[in-house]
Amino acid sequence: MKLEGVELRRVALPLVTPFRTSLGTQTVRDALLVRVATDEGEGWAECAAEDDPTYSPEYLEGAADVIRRFLVPALFPIDLDPAAVAPALRHLRGHVMAKSAVETAVLDAWLRARGVSLAAYLGAVRRSLPVGVSVGITDTIDELLDTVDRHLAAGYARVKLKIEPGWDLEPVARVRETFGADVMLTVDANTAYRPADARHLAELDAYGLAMIEQPFAPDDLHAHARLAAMIGTPICLDESITSARDAVTAIRQGACSIINIKPGRVGGYLEARRIHDVAAAHGLPVWCGGMLETGLGRAANLALAALPGFTLPGDISATARYYERDVTAPFTLVNGELAVPAGPGIGVTPEPSDLEALTTATEWIPA
Numbered sequence: 588m589k590l591e592g593v594e595l596r597r598v599a600l601p602l603v604t605p606f607r608t609s610l611g612t613q614t615v616r617d618a619l620l621v622r623v624a625t626d627e628g629e630g631w632a633e634c635a636a637e638d639d640p641t642y643s644p645e646y647l648e649g650a651a652d653v654i655r656r657f658l659v660p661a662l663f664p665i666d667l668d669p670a671a672v673a674p675a676l677r678h679l680r681g682h683v684m685a686k687s688a689v690e691t692a693v694l695d696a697w698l699r700a701r702g703v704s705l706a707a708y709l710g711a712v713r714r715s716l717p718v719g720v721s722v723g724i725t726d727t728i729d730e731l732l733d734t735v736d737r738h739l740a741a742g743y744a745r746v747k748l749k750i751e752p753g754w755d756l757e758p759v760a761r762v763r764e765t766f767g768a769d770v771m772l773t774v775d776a777n778t779a780y781r782p783a784d785a786r787h788l789a790e791l792d793a794y795g796l797a798m799i800e801q802p803f804a805p806d807d808l809h810a811h812a813r814l815a816a817m818i819g820t821p822i823c824l825d826e827s828i829t830s831a832r833d834a835v836t837a838i839r840q841g842a843c844s845i846i847n848i849k850p851g852r853v854g855g856y857l858e859a860r861r862i863h864d865v866a867a868a869h870g871l872p873v874w875c876g877g878m879l880e881t882g883l884g885r886a887a888n889l890a891l892a893a894l895p896g897f898t899l900p901g902d903i904s905a906t907a908r909y910y911e912r913d914v915t916a917p918f919t920l921v922n923g924e925l926a927v928p929a930g931p932g933i934g935v936t937p938e939p940s941d942l943e944a945l946t947t948a949t950e951w952i953p954a
């Protein structure tokens with residue numbers, strides 16, 4: 588398969604409600620979509636990076652630049668298949684989210700041309716999945732309780748609360764006492780705490796949480812291992828894990844007993860599957876994290892989340908949790924589950940009118 592050209596398209600999707608985490612507040616999801624044109628047809632993907640380098644070192648303008656100047660030129664001479672992309676880009680360091688977007692678009696084109704779904708290609712074992720929801724920091728506890736109530740009524744299998752210093756024990760205690768012991772509840776700090784906060788975080792043990800996600804800095808595995816040794820609640824890593832090798836290092840150091848897998852953060856769906864396999868070999872459950880994706884990323888993530896080791900509900904929520912209007916048809920919760928796309932490739936394509944309406948810029952990179 589040969590690359591004939593690549594379209595980079597920026598879209599802006601207003602969020603239905605502001606999404607506040609310890610990293611800041613998001614009201615619009617600026618996203619970068621990648622469409623590859625090949626001699627066998629086209630493929631779509633989206634880049635997980637945010638507008639600013641707060642969640643990870645990457646950011647959208649930088650990802651577009653490295654794709655335009657380095658990643659795409661390195662692929663033009665190659666006879667492409669899914670396994671050929673990462674080796675062809677290995678000499679270019681980092682930029683895992685940019686690399687993931689390009690690899691996924693090539694993978695989508697390759698699979699569509701062969702009539703194979705991403706789910707089948709990756710080894711999915713389920714056709715629909717219970718999913719979780721990530722709840723941002725709110726101005727008041729009452730607002731938080733109303734939000735959680737709405738999401739539980741919608742059928743979400745797990746509620747994740749964003750926490751940060753000053754917004755942790757009380758919101759967790761109030762949600763637990765309001766909704767009872769049977770709701771699967773987790774927290775995600777997005778690296779907001781310091782090692783000295785360990786004893787404070789240990790008080791979360793009282794609330795029967797399914798996990799505490801990424802309390803400390805991405806590169807501080809020792810602090811995570813120390814907290815893991817102090818408490819009963821499992822520690823889950825997100826920002827710390829950017830490759831299968833990171834996963835092995837973290838597991839061996841006792842820094843986590845659950846991993847949040849995000850294909851964009853680890854360089855693509857093939858590396859994501861490797862992390863799934865490594866975690867399974869160590870008996871660790873994994874789940875699929877979310878990056879406020881459009882339907883393109885949401886569709887691909889559902890295929891990954893259908894693999895056998897993804898035993899915990901992920902952050903692949905229904906479209907309506909984030910957007911009034913998306914570039915693809917919406918994903919809706921049916922009996923608390925989302926259907927895994929079964930069509931060729933990622934199984935969805937943008938709706939032309941919605942794509943046009945949400946587009947803020949496009950550029951074509953010719954071979």
Ligand SMILES: CC(=O)N[C@@H](Cc1ccc2ccccc2c1)C(=O)O
Binds near residue numbers: 613637825876
């Ligand atoms: C659903 C969820 O909690 N996602 C990330 C955090 C996050 C937060 C804010 C974001 C803003 C723009 C793009 C991606 C973002 C991801 C997480 O698991 O840590």
Ligand SMILES: [Mg+2]
Binds near residue numbers: 777801825826847
């Ligand atoms: Mg997280």
